[in-house]
Amino acid sequence: MVPTHYYLILSAILFGLGAVAFVFKRNIITIFMSIELMLNAVNLAFVAFSQAFGKVEGQVFVLFVIVVAAAEAAVGLGIIILIQRNRQSLNIEKVNLLKL
């Protein structure tokens, strides 16, 4: 059997990589995908704990997370389309009308 903390460390690494991509990438869609990566990392942690404690609530929560991620992806991509239409670019640094 795989010790639980292996899963947890993997989850941490995936989350961290998602954070790195979140900060570094300039394409809006890529940033969005990094958010999905972070959510997946969290899901992994939940399922790991669910197996460790022998309770099934963790997996129920994972289902909810997936549902919310789906809804969020739908609306978020709609917004990204609008941004592309308005700013003619998918570079997040071009979305800076609030800059002084």
Place this chain on the structure above:
Amino acid sequence: MSTPILDILWIIPLLPLLGAATNGLFGKKWPNKIVNTVALSATGLSFAAALEAVREFFEQGQKLVHKEFFDWIVAGSFRAGFDLQMDQLTVIMVLVVTGVGFLIHIYSTGYMSHEGGYYRFFSYLNLFMFFMLILVLAANYVLLFVGWEGVGLASYLLIGFYFLKKSASDAGKKAFIVNRIGDFGFMLGMFLLFKTFGTLDFTELFAKAAPWSHESWGVFGTFTVACLLLFTGACGKSAQLPLYVWLPDAMEGPTPVSALIHAATMVTAGVYVVARSHILFTHSETALIVVGTVGCATAFFAATIGLVQTDIKKVLAYSTVSQLGYMFLGCGVGAFSAGIFHLMTHAFFKALLFLAAGSVIHAMGGEQNMLHMGGLSKKIKVTYWTMLIATLAIAGFPPLAGFFSKDAILGEAFQREGGWHSLYVVGLLTALLTSFYMFRLIFLTFHGKQRYDEHHVHVHESPWSMLGPLVILALLSIIGGWLAAPSFWGGEDHFTAFLAPVFGAGHAEGEAALSEAAAHSLELTLAIVAVAAAALGWATAFWLYLRQPGKPAEIAKSLKPIYNTLYNKYYVDEAYGAAIVKPLLAISTNVLWKVVDVAMIDGTVNGIATGATATGHVTRRTQSGNTRSYAVWVVVGALTILIIVFWPAIRALAGGAQ
């Protein structure tokens, strides 16, 4: 028995207050007649109420009446209420204030009839009556102080009545500021009394103070310090050395104001306070000596200045300062009832002198310089005869009022053992000077050659609204002294007996026990000496101004330095200006304004604003509008929360790693 007016004692001050408010708020559009009616009825009814209150006072056996009307200050165990009281001393004061006040109101209707701001004048005058009545009717020091401050305010308003004239408004400010210095001392005295005795009500305070031991000369105990502080206030209000400088400048106000406030009533408030606090003063020998000496010195000092003044009102102003000195001299030797007696007679003849001077000024079309008058006695007869009566009274010729009161004070001063004879001598000398300069005034104004141009000045007698009060006051000046005829005339000293419940037997302390015959002969001797001094003054003035009119100018020229010093009032105002006013202004401008206000306070406030702006500039950087930097802040936030939540584990980690 029923005492309807005594039960509503507050009606006496309230009526003038209503008159002041009515005239002040509505009088601007009213014709003079209506303003007159309001003001005169307010004062007249107040006088009638005062008479009725006095009658009831006598009817109920002259017992002290102490009425508490409402609680004003209640703090812990201290209570200062709106309490009014009436005793024998109050009877004298309230009758003088309302009576003489009423006469002066009548006079003003004639004198001020052509002036602008008529309604304002009467409003202020009634306001003054209100405050003065509060002062004399008050039953505790706090309420008295309210009246004290209020008359100061009314005096400021009335002195600066012609406020468009710079000298008048300056004089008003000077009066108020100099009074303030005295008031500060008065307040400190009140605080000390409160701290020592826990109450400021007269009856309670004096009852508590009476059994305390006396403080001899040089001991600065509670009584001495408190009395000296109260006396400072009295010096300010009653124009004694060194706070007298405002009174001559106060002549900028209209003449009825000078008569009412600066002769008959307000300036006597200081004497009233000293007399009212006589129990406190008699406990302290130092205070009494100071009071007597300052009073005597002021009397002499002011008389010397009055010798050479040429403005008729200024002569009378210095004369007032001098006579107030007499009153304090009387109080200082312990003869409080003699001091109050002189207060009463002085009110009569000094008010008369001022009103008559106003009549002269009115007749001369505004001229106030005596050197431009002369030979008026035939032209304005009533004014001349009333003023002459007043001059005889102030000089101290029997049987007019001034003789009895001045004689009482000088007699008491003589009878004290020890060094008081010096005070008697100076007082006698001052009486001589008083007689001299008053008769100088009469001779310069009414006798001798006509020194004005008849084509420019049409001398005419004043209307009866002005002359009526003159006649009444002249009458009072004649008969007013007969209340306290000395014993050798066969009369009883009714006045002192009347005030005995307030002051005690009224004789000076430490008086040697003289037999009755010796006492009579001493009184007779002193009286003759006093009259002789007055006659000498009259004779000198007669010789210098009527027989040898050129002589005064020669003497002035030969004694030029002395003459100049006296004429310029010993340069006291200039000395105050250089020693006190100038440094104060310098400190105010350079230190308090430039350093404290501009640099420190403004600097701090503006500095805080600038600091806020600077902080804003710095923190603005986080809101850059760039999404990527926001992303970094999100990561920073997550890291921070992580560290905060897992801090013990992190420490364990670090500890384990080491």
Place this chain on the structure above:
Amino acid sequence: MNPALLIFWVLAGLAVLGALSLVWQRHPIHSALSLIVVMVCLAGLYLLMGAEFVAMVQIIVYGGAIMVLFLFVIMLLNAGEEEHTDFSKLAKFAGLPLALALTASLAALAYKQDASVPTPTQAFIPGATRQISSMLFKEFVYPFELTSFLILVAIMGALVLAQREKK
């Protein structure tokens, strides 16, 4: 080493490689495909832990719906390679260190918390799916119904947002 551990290392390694590829690739389409790899690996890990239902949902919803949506949008918008703009100084200098710090701290914590997490007594929970469904309709029925509402709202929102402007 037991087979479970072996499978774990393989799947974990692939997942990390996929994530690294997501960070490194310049073209968003490559990043999307890398993400799909990560998700499939994670589904495999869920299967390893005995959570079959979650693994299936992961593949069907995440891999089959969400990532397909992403691919559609990338192709619709004709996303090109990333530009090299650098307006944010903060991100340029402080971004990487901070993110790595986050990773490191999480990993370290996970490693050290080993003691408080109980050792699993069994390889997988028997009858997990049945338990999940009964929980969904008993304890968690209210959030479950809310999620359907949420999806409805999301659909409406996406429709409104992506409309063509009315000419």
